[in-house]
Amino acid sequence: MKSFNLENHPKIKPGFATPENYFEQFSEKLLASIPSEEKPVISIFAKNKKWLMAVAAVLILAIMIPFLNKTNSENQNLDTASLENYLAYQTTISPDELVSLLDYKDIEAIETDLNLDDATLESALSGNNYIENYITE
Amino acid sequence: MLEEQAFIQELLNPKTQNKAFQVLLSNYQKPIYNHIRNIVLNHDDSDDVLQNTFIKVFQNLKNFKGESKLFSWVYRIATNEAITFLNAKAKRNGMTSEDFQQKQIEKLTADSYFEGDEIQLKLQKAIALLPEKQQLVFKMRYFEEIKYEDLSEILGTSVGGLKASYHHAVKKIEEYMVSN
Numbered sequence: 053m054k055s056f057n058l059e060n061h062p063k064i065k066p067g068f069a070t071p072e073n074y075f076e077q078f079s080e081k082l083l084a085s086i087p088s089e090e091k092p093v094i095s096i097f098a099k100n101k102k103w104l105m106a107v108a109a110v111l112i113l114a115i116m117i118p119f120l121n122k123t124n125s126e127n128q129n130l131d132t133a134s135l136e137n138y139l140a141y142q143t144t145i146s147p148d149e150l151v152s153l154l155d156y157k158d159i160e161a162i163e164t165d166l167n168l169d170d171a172t173l174e175s176a177l178s179g180n181n182y183i184e185n186y187i188t189e
Numbered sequence: 190m191l192e193e194q195a196f197i198q199e200l201l202n203p204k205t206q207n208k209a210f211q212v213l214l215s216n217y218q219k220p221i222y223n224h225i226r227n228i229v230l231n232h233d234d235s236d237d238v239l240q241n242t243f244i245k246v247f248q249n250l251k252n253f254k255g256e257s258k259l260f261s262w263v264y265r266i267a268t269n270e271a272i273t274f275l276n277a278k279a280k281r282n283g284m285t286s287e288d289f290q291q292k293q294i295e296k297l298t299a300d301s302y303f304e305g306d307e308i309q310l311k312l313q314k315a316i317a318l319l320p321e322k323q324q325l326v327f328k329m330r331y332f333e334e335i336k337y338e339d340l341s342e343i344l345g346t347s348v349g350g351l352k353a354s355y356h357h358a359v360k361k362i363e364e365y366m367v368s369n
Binding site: 054 | 207210211214215218219222223226227230232236239240243244247302303304305306308309310312313328331332359362363366367
């Protein structure tokens with residue numbers, strides 16, 4: 053029986069050939085194609101970074117305006133209320149002292165705020181037991 | 190190994206990358222072409238796969254962690270590219286990979302870039318009948334003379350498993366060579 057021993061047989065080559073100068077041309081072709089393959093990719097964010105940051109800053113400010121306003125007005129209200137309470141419950145300050153601090157414009161403003169008509173004024177005065185004392189004074 | 194580390198650094202450094210890649214190309218293009226050609230058999234297809242392989246190598250240099258040898262890494266990419274190409278082409282032609290390969294073997298006699306004699310053609314036919322893994326191991330060991338340790342790194346198989354595959358492949362080839 054015939055036998056074939058691959059290890060003892062002279063080396064058999066694959067038998068493939070390439071076109072002339074194939075490898076030289078391949079190198080050139082590949083190296084020429086690589087820069088176009090690998091153009092640095094600049095993301096939209098990186099490209100417009102300054103603009104996007106400016107827009108973001110404006111947006112943040114715009115969003116914060118209502119909060120800032122609210123905080124300020126709350127502070128003001130709080131201050132006015134505290135001030136009123138302070139003045140109302142501070143027994144060391146007499147009504148006369150308070151009145152002396154008001155000028156004509158302030159009194160006018162209080163009158164406008166109260167917006168009293170004659171009937172209301174009359175009923176308020178008639179309910180006051182000390183009205184006569186005030187009148188004689 | 191130190192030289193390889195330095196070379197890898199050159200490949201990763203954008204300033205030296207292009208020059209280092211040219212060196213890699215000139216060192217590897219012939220053996221990688223032969224490796225691909227042994228798998229896909231036809232020159233034009235090998236040219237396409239070779240180009241895809243090196244483009245992939247270039248694009249993935251930044252991901253190369255140096256865990257395996259550069260040689261093994263490039264061979265692994267080439268092997269995957271060649272097998273993927275072969276399977277995709279077989280699918281496009283509505284054939285199994287095995288049938289497609291048989292057809293490629295039949296075309297070898299008319300291929301102007303196949304210069305093999307009768308025994309070389311017979312060996313190619315014998316190889317084409319082997320299972321895919323045995324084909325790969327046989328071609329890489331017998332034609333390309335890659336060491337088992339390197340083969341193990343490229344194919345992700347133990348040296349023992351590779352030796353067994355090669356042994357089976359040789360036995361089947363020898364039987365074919367006698368009986369045909």
